[in-house]
Amino acid sequence: MFNQDITPYQNLSILILVSFAFQSILMPLLLSEIDGPVGWMTIIIAAVVLYFSLKPINKLLLKYKEDSFLSISNKIFPRLISRAIGIYYIIMFLIANSILMKDFAEQIKLMMLFRTPLGSIIIVILLTASYATKKGIKTIANISSITVLIAFIPYIFIMIFSTYYADYSNVFPIYPADVEGVLKSVPGAILGFFGFTILLFSNSKVTVQENNRSINKKFILFSTILYVACYLMIIVKFGIKESVHLVWPFISVMKYVNIPGFFFESTEIVGLCFQIIVTFSCICIIAYFTNIAMQETFKTREDGFFIYMQIPILYFMAAVLPGMYMMFPYIQWPIIILSGLNLLIPLIAALVDAKFKKVKNN
Amino acid sequence: MxxxxxxxxxxxxxxxxxxxxxxxxxxxxxxxxxxxxxxxxxxxxxxxxxxxxxxxxxxxxxxxxxxxxxxxxxxxxxxxxxxxxxxxxxxxxxxxxxxxxxxxxxxxxxxxxxxxxxxxxxxxxxxxxxxxSSRGWQIRGIQEPAAETLIRGARDGFIETMKVNITLIRRRIRDPKLKVKYMQVGRRSKTDITLLYIEDIVNKTVLDEVEKRINNIDIEAVLESSYIEELIEDDTYSPFPQIENTERPDAAASALLEGRVVIAVDNTPTVLMAPATFISFMQSSEDYYERWMLSCLIRMIRYIALPIVMLLPALYVAVVQFHPNMLPTQLALYVAASRANVPFPPYFEALLMELVMELVREASIRITTPVGSTIGLVSGLVIGSASVEAGLITPIAVIIVALTGLASFAIPSYNFSTSLRMIRFGFIVIASFFGLFGISIGLCILIIHLCTLKSFGVPYLTPMTHFVERRSDLKDTVIRPKIYNLVRKPAYLQVEKEKGK
Structure with a gap:
């Protein structure tokens, strides 16, 4: 009666949450690369690219309903390639999660716990996340739904109240747009839609698979709205010149929000508490899908124990990697490669599958 | 023998x-x-x-x-x-x-x-x-349950005789579809247990599961319904109750009409209702007896009381110890001045006062009713003011603890309120280590636990965990809709007949 899989809208919550966390991290990249306040154009271009890429991918995922993307690639690619794809996703998820964790831990250290070692914060997050990951997809989906309810309502209020004392002229000039900058930052914006990669794995866990097509489209739509809204909020609040120097623009906005009757001096700490829940959920989601990627690549029956392998790896990577804001000048090419692979691998798989089917039919 | x-x-x-x-x-x-x-x-x-x-x-x-x-x-x-x-x-x-x-x-x-x-x-x-048939012994008269008093509503309550309790429910639901199934548990006590359900509404899977779990009980004696509760609940390690209990026949009748199963145990005035969710513990029978607008307000107050019960002392510790910069300047200065002569750190102060509060509460329960309440009041006042005068604690800590204690009474379910009180100590400890970050991590752990918890297969946090699919259930959560809008049974129960409340 009460099945163990996730519902389509829980899947949507997962995808939106993951994307929101990555968009918050990658926002400085978007702000710094474009000479002018037209980053929203980049976001829309990225969304359009992803929207049209979804069509063949949806078709592929619906064809192999019970399989995640790695199981599908096992079926359509030679063994070596499918293994390579599996290893790519494992490494990519681990890097993404460690960057997220590092960035998040640094925010906490800077704003909340000045004297606590960074390693202690990272290990607390990791151990808590591993507890959730071990519980499985159903728990993670429930956490995502609750997080959306708990955190997004205050975020909406923050967005509404940030419109006070904002300089709306900061969104201009739209024309002439920095076309080169806009196009250059599209890979970063695409990477911001991290849910696009997650859906390759999460769609197979959904109870009513027929709804996945519309849910995936809704994910692109809602994430774009959220991304553009956050971007514009930062721009109208700080202006482009000031924004490019912000380390964590989304958190910084909270510092300057004027909520009538709110008596706490540091609004950003209250906002950060909600951000902790969002980012934490995101870490759990990525850790869980890393487990799935590991299980399918190494062909094991269980996936839960992989989290014990992840803990030292993630801790080490998070401790060693510099903060995202320090890496921006050096990660232009890695971002282009990562977002390119994230987009192209499933597209190629969809094309190969379609071609293979045609050959078979002939 | x-x-x-x-x-x-x-x-x-x-x-x-x-x-x-x-x-x-x-x-x-x-x-x-x-x-x-x-x-x-x-x-x-x-x-x-x-x-x-x-x-x-x-x-x-x-x-x-x-x-x-x-x-x-x-x-x-x-x-x-x-x-x-x-x-x-x-x-x-x-x-x-x-x-x-x-x-x-x-x-x-x-x-x-x-x-x-x-x-x-x-x-x-x-x-x-x-x-x-000659069963007959002295029975207690039907009285209003002391732990579940209402301003408006029926004044009768369950007693220790199971058959009387069944009659009290039958009087409210005169439907032949109301089924009463007798069972017996306890090798020595041979305690009579009754399963009550409405045949065409109840979820058969839940009913079968309840029956199966009761039949699997192997125990010497059942002296109270809590024995059954503990033996059939999904997760005994959870601090949260997974089966609701009541002494009120109207509450039991309402649960039956929702499609839930009621378990009455002989020799105890408390009946059990399964499955139970987080939301059901925040609801009271009176919500449906008062006018809907007032009930909405009361419910909202309850949901405000919930984080106060769990988090307020922990927030005090976190803010005073780690983030005094959050407070408005005047308040921060006042807190600093009042803490100047206090020898204990904030976490010790909070834990001490919470412990005193629990002692007063326990003492007032154990002592006979009229004296108990007086002792509770006097000891609370005397200990609070004496501690402040002696410079052991700050006046703010007294206010925080008093507010927390008061808020705990706003939670309608005693079991649930006790669980929240218990968790509060954990939050104080974690806040003393990591401040607000600790509280956020504590909340994450709590959410993980609640997301895993189930009551007879029903997710504990439903309908929040499925807020789109089961949005109709959200109507009767933080607010209480009008009676004529309550036409649907809770979707999470997946009852046999959807309409007709």
Whole structure:
């Protein structure tokens, strides 16, 4: 009666949450690369690219309903390639999660716990996340739904109240747009839609698979709205010149929000508490899908124990990697490669599958 | 039972002496067991043996209606020479003015019936005994439950007699679809348990699961419904209750109408309702008796009380110890000044005051009601003001703890409120290590735990975990909709019939 899989809208919550966390991290990249306040154009271009890429991918995922993307690639690619794809996703998820964790831990250290070692914060997050990951997809989906309810309502209020004392002229000039900058930052914006990669794995866990097509489209739509809204909020609040120097623009906005009757001096700490829940959920989601990627690549029956392998790896990577804001000048090419692979691998798989089917039919 | 370890294999003998000897051996040193040999029938020639437990039977009904009829009305002598079967039938079909009666084959059945308050009649030459319904003992009058008082609503409450409790529910739901299924649990106590449900509404999977779990119970005795609750709940390690309980018949009736299963246990005034969710613990019967707008307000206050109960002392510790910059300047200065002479760190101050609060609460529960409340009030005032004057704690800590205590009373379910109070200590400890970050991580752990928890297969946090799919259930959560909008049964129960509340 009460099945163990996730519902389509829980899947949507997962995808939106993951994307929101990555968009918050990658926002400085978007702000710094474009000479002018037209980053929203980049976001829309990225969304359009992803929207049209979804069509063949949806078709592929619906064809192999019970399989995640790695199981599908096992079926359509030679063994070596499918293994390579599996290893790519494992490494990519681990890097993404460690960057997220590092960035998040640094925010906490800077704003909340000045004297606590960074390693202690990272290990607390990791151990808590591993507890959730071990519980499985159903728990993670429930956490995502609750997080959306708990955190997004205050975020909406923050967005509404940030419109006070904002300089709306900061969104201009739209024309002439920095076309080169806009196009250059599209890979970063695409990477911001991290849910696009997650859906390759999460769609197979959904109870009513027929709804996945519309849910995936809704994910692109809602994430774009959220991304553009956050971007514009930062721009109208700080202006482009000031924004490019912000380390964590989304958190910084909270510092300057004027909520009538709110008596706490540091609004950003209250906002950060909600951000902790969002980012934490995101870490759990990525850790869980890393487990799935590991299980399918190494062909094991269980996936839960992989989290014990992840803990030292993630801790080490998070401790060693510099903060995202320090890496921006050096990660232009890695971002282009990562977002390119994230987009192209499933597209190629969809094309190969379609071609293979045609050959078979002939 | 001495030499007669297993009476199940021993049938009722046609020789009364033999039956009496065995039963006397079984009930050796039990002075409340009564055996009475009599000669009955119109000519007083038929020997019978009456066997019952003193104090559990209504002697009047047996002597007035059963024995008198046997002595005067029935011509048993004429049947004496015939088979025992006809003798029994004669008694069963006689004019004995007792509503329930029947026959039993083995001595074990006789013992069980007698211990339930029935009277057993052994008849010479009969290989079966006759039992006569004679249950009767002193029962407490129906009163308003002390722990669930309402401003508006019925004043009756469940008592320790299960059958009375079932009647109280039947009076509210006069529907033949209301089913009452008897069960028995406890190797020694043989406690009667009743499952109540409405046949065409209840979720059959939940019902089967409840039944299966009760049948699987292997325990010596069930003295309270909490035994059953603990033995059938999904996760015994969780601090949160997964089965709701009530002493109010209207609350039980409402649960039945929602499609839930009610478990009534004999000798306890508390009935259990399954499945239960986080939301159901935040609802009270009175919400539906008051006007909807007022009920909405009250519910919202309850949801504000929830984080206060859990987090306020922890937030005090976190803000004072780690993030004083969050406070408005004047307040921060006042806190700093008031803490200047306090020798303890904020976390110790909070833990100390919480401990005092729990001690006062426990003391006032244990002491008789009028004195208890006075002691609670006086000790709270005296200890609070004396501690502040002695410079042991700050006045703000007293306010925080008092507010937390007050908020805990706003949670309608005592069980649930106790769980929140327990968790509060964990939050204080974690806040003392990591401040607001610790509280956020604590909340994450709590959310993970609650997301994993289920009550008979129903996710504990439903409908929040499925807020799009089960958005119709969200209507009756933080607010209370109008009665005529409550036409749908809760979707999370996936009841048989959707409409018709």
């Amino acid at each position: 001495g030499i007669y370890q297993n009476l199940t294999n021993i049938n009722v003998d046609i020789d009364l002496k033999k039956n009496e000897t065995i039963l006397k051996e079984v009930f050796k040193d039990a002075n409340d067991i009564i055996f009475r040999n009599m000669k009955v029938g119109q000519h007083k020639k038929l020997n019978i043996l009456i066997f019952y437990v003193d104090g559990m039977t209504t002697k009047d009904s047996i002597s007035e209606y059963a024995i008198q009829t046997l002595m005067e009305s029935i011509n048993l002598e004429s049947l004496k020479k015939d088979s025992g079967k006809e003798l029994q039938n004669e008694i069963l079909n006689s004019n004995i003015a007792i509503t329930e009666l029947g026959t039993v084959q083995t001595l074990q059945e006789c013992v069980d019936k007698a211990l339930s308050g029935e009277t057993i009649l052994f008849i010479e030459t009969c290989s079966k005994a006759v039992w006569l």
